[in-house]
Amino acid sequence: MDIPTFLRDNNLLSPLFFLSTTIFILFLVKRTKILVFKSIENLPPGPPQFPLIGNLLQVGDKPHVSMANFAKKYGPLISLRLGKQLVVVASSLEAAMGILKTQDRFLSSRSIPAAFQQKPLLPHSLIWSDCNQTWKNLRTLCRTELFSAKSLESQSILREEKVRQLLDFLYRNQGQVIDIEDVVFTTLLNTLSCIIFGKDMAQFADHGCGSTRDGLKESLHQVIEYGGRVKDVGSFYPMLERFDLHGLTRATKKVFDKVFACWEVVIEERRVVVGSTTWSSDHQALTFLDRMLENGFSNEQIYQLVMELFVAGTNTTTSTIIWVMTELIRHKEVMSKIEQEIQKHIISDQIPISQLSQLTYLQACIKETFRLHPPVPLLLPHLAVETCNVMNYTIPKNTKIFVNVWAMGRDPTLWDDPCRYNPERFTDLKLDYKGQDFELLPFGSGRRMCPGLPSGIKSVEYILASLIHEFDWGVPNGDDPSKLDVNEKFGIAMKRENPLKLIFKQKCYKDC
Numbered sequence: 001m002d003i004p005t006f007l008r009d010n011n012l013l014s015p016l017f018f019l020s021t022t023i024f025i026l027f028l029v030k031r032t033k034i035l036v037f038k039s040i041e042n043l044p045p046g047p048p049q050f051p052l053i054g055n056l057l058q059v060g061d062k063p064h065v066s067m068a069n070f071a072k073k074y075g076p077l078i079s080l081r082l083g084k085q086l087v088v089v090a091s092s093l094e095a096a097m098g099i100l101k102t103q104d105r106f107l108s109s110r111s112i113p114a115a116f117q118q119k120p121l122l123p124h125s126l127i128w129s130d131c132n133q134t135w136k137n138l139r140t141l142c143r144t145e146l147f148s149a150k151s152l153e154s155q156s157i158l159r160e161e162k163v164r165q166l167l168d169f170l171y172r173n174q175g176q177v178i179d180i181e182d183v184v185f186t187t188l189l190n191t192l193s194c195i196i197f198g199k200d201m202a203q204f205a206d207h208g209c210g211s212t213r214d215g216l217k218e219s220l221h222q223v224i225e226y227g228g229r230v231k232d233v234g235s236f237y238p239m240l241e242r243f244d245l246h247g248l249t250r251a252t253k254k255v256f257d258k259v260f261a262c263w264e265v266v267i268e269e270r271r272v273v274v275g276s277t278t279w280s281s282d283h284q285a286l287t288f289l290d291r292m293l294e295n296g297f298s299n300e301q302i303y304q305l306v307m308e309l310f311v312a313g314t315n316t317t318t319s320t321i322i323w324v325m326t327e328l329i330r331h332k333e334v335m336s337k338i339e340q341e342i343q344k345h346i347i348s349d350q351i352p353i354s355q356l357s358q359l360t361y362l363q364a365c366i367k368e369t370f371r372l373h374p375p376v377p378l379l380l381p382h383l384a385v386e387t388c389n390v391m392n393y394t395i396p397k398n399t400k401i402f403v404n405v406w407a408m409g410r411d412p413t414l415w416d417d418p419c420r421y422n423p424e425r426f427t428d429l430k431l432d433y434k435g436q437d438f439e440l441l442p443f444g445s446g447r448r449m450c451p452g453l454p455s456g457i458k459s460v461e462y463i464l465a466s467l468i469h470e471f472d473w474g475v476p477n478g479d480d481p482s483k484l485d486v487n488e489k490f491g492i493a494m495k496r497e498n499p500l501k502l503i504f505k506q507k508c509y510k511d512c
């Protein structure tokens with residue numbers, strides 16, 4: 001029996017029956033909707049939601065991509081439900097401005113991933129605090145003692161030494177295939193640990209001979225991995241998953257305890273020195289630890305801030321360098337132009353940090369890489385402290401907010417031919433990533449903008465310039481470099497899905 005016959009035979013097409021069924025169904029829909037989510041007037045539009053889980057299943061393991069697809073369909077400001085959590089995502093210049101500028105005041109709290117919900121430490125957090133006094137003081141301390149022009153200047157010798165060690169390591173391993181991520185990460189970790197503690201805390205894994213894995217490097221990787229779990233993009237999981245999130249908090253605590261036990265020894269040693277009557281703060285080469293001790297920091301305060309600096313600073317900067325290298329390998333002509341620029345401006349053997357500002361084409365390549373591969377594609381999660389309005393939509397209090405800078409970098413209304421890697425677009429465009437130009441926001445903008453920008457950029461420019469100045473780079477097995485893949489893996493910093501394995505040899509002009 002076909003369906004129309006079935007309907008006719010059962011008298012289901014009578015107008016009265018039709019009307020009453022429709023009303024009944026409408027009533028059910030409305031009821032269940034009310035039962036599941038209290039409906040809020042004038043939310044930004046978004047995809048239809050399933051009861052309880054909302055849009056969780058649609059978000060998948062590349063949230064920046066699925067959210068960009070939603071934006072194409074529903075507009076530049078969308079709302080989603082991830083479990084119980086209401087989430088708003090901005091994906092256009094106007095929407096980003098509304099969030100990070102116009103309503104910045106109301107939208108600058110944080111939503112804390114499970115891994116970082118460490119009760120005793122959170123009151124000392126920079127990254128996860130509301131914009132309160134603690135947060136202000138910590139940002140000021142970092143700005144003046146770590147990221148100011150004067151601090152960067154005083155870190156120059158140390159940075160040069162760390163890059164020297166990187167190059168020496170590479171010289172020793174010429175002819176081998178190398179996982180460039182690990183050596184860059186190690187260099188950045190040691191640079192930061194020397195600035196903070198005055199000593200290295202990681203070693204290069206010697207390739208081939210059963211690598212010696214160092215404690216801090218491993219531990220940091222674990223923390224970063226726990227903190228960047230995709231399913232925690234919301235700490236939104238309903239019921240059953242709660243257990244799992246508790247597991248993440250506990251696992252992270254275990255790693256923290258191990259790391260802090262090592263730091264405690266260093267801190268206590270130094271506390272005695274800084275506390276002594278002969279201590280004078282115009283000591284040469286003061287470490288950041290000394291500064292924190294001078295400011296009367298407790299061990300907990302030091303643990304939390306230092307851990308946050310390591311987590312926020314190393315993975316992001318490494319990822320930037322790896323993506324630039326990836327694009328340069330894929331685009332031989334761009335690589336040649338950088339090489340020419342370096343040869344034109346740098347005459348000394350090792351590049352002096354003071355001359356990096358002359359490498360303007362390299363800077364354009366870095367910007368173009370930030371556009372296509374922003375290391376933090378959704379920025380860090382913001383949280384609404386008050387209900388407010390963006391683009392005439394309501395954003396209720398406690399909404400979690402993402403800005404999809406990845407989607408904005410590929411928006412054809414903002415960029416010509418957006419999928420093409422073309423650094424030339426930045427050579428005569430006065431567009432920068434310092435938070436003023438909303439087309440390009442790899443560091444965010446407004447009060448929560450990344451405070452580490454000057455330091456991160458210095459490392460990126462310096463390490464890249466040095467790697468290119470010293471060696472010719474290529475892909476192993478005679479593969480076609482222009483076919484090198486650009487698949488992404490989401491995390492605290494978005495990285496390549498496949499490790500970047502490269503071969504390299506000393507530049508010809510250096511030995512002949």
Ligand code: HEM
Pocket residue numbers: 126127128308309310312313314316317320375376379380381382442443444445447448449450451452453455456457460
């Ligand atoms: C290329 C490298 C880097 C990139 C792309 C980057 C990007 C970001 C982004 C997108 C945010 C969040 C902004 C927001 O929530 O709106 C952030 C926050 C932060 N970054 Fe960076 N970052 C980098 C390097 C660094 C370095 C080297 C440090 C320190 C050593 C650092 C420390 C921080 C801190 C402490 C925060 C939290 C600020 C707050 O919540 O008030 N970052 N970064």
Ligand SMILES: *[C@@H]1O[C@H](CO)[C@@H](O)[C@H](O)[C@H]1NC(C)=O
Pocket residue numbers: 122123124128129130132133134135
């Ligand atoms: C700042 O906020 C954090 C949590 O957001 C809190 O733990 C801390 O105690 C606050 N500090 C001050 C001075 O209010």
Ligand SMILES: *[C@@H]1O[C@H](CO)[C@@H](O)[C@H](O)[C@H]1NC(C)=O
Pocket residue numbers: 181185220221222224225314315318319320322491493495
């Ligand atoms: C960042 O940390 C994660 C987690 O340990 C690691 O898998 C990834 O390779 C790191 N990415 C970069 C670019 O260092």
Ligand SMILES: *[C@@H]1O[C@H](CO)[C@@H](O)[C@H](O)[C@H]1NC(C)=O
Pocket residue numbers: 391392
């Ligand atoms: C918001 O509403 C006001 C008044 O209703 C209107 O003038 C304005 O153009 C609207 N803005 C946007 C972004 O739609």
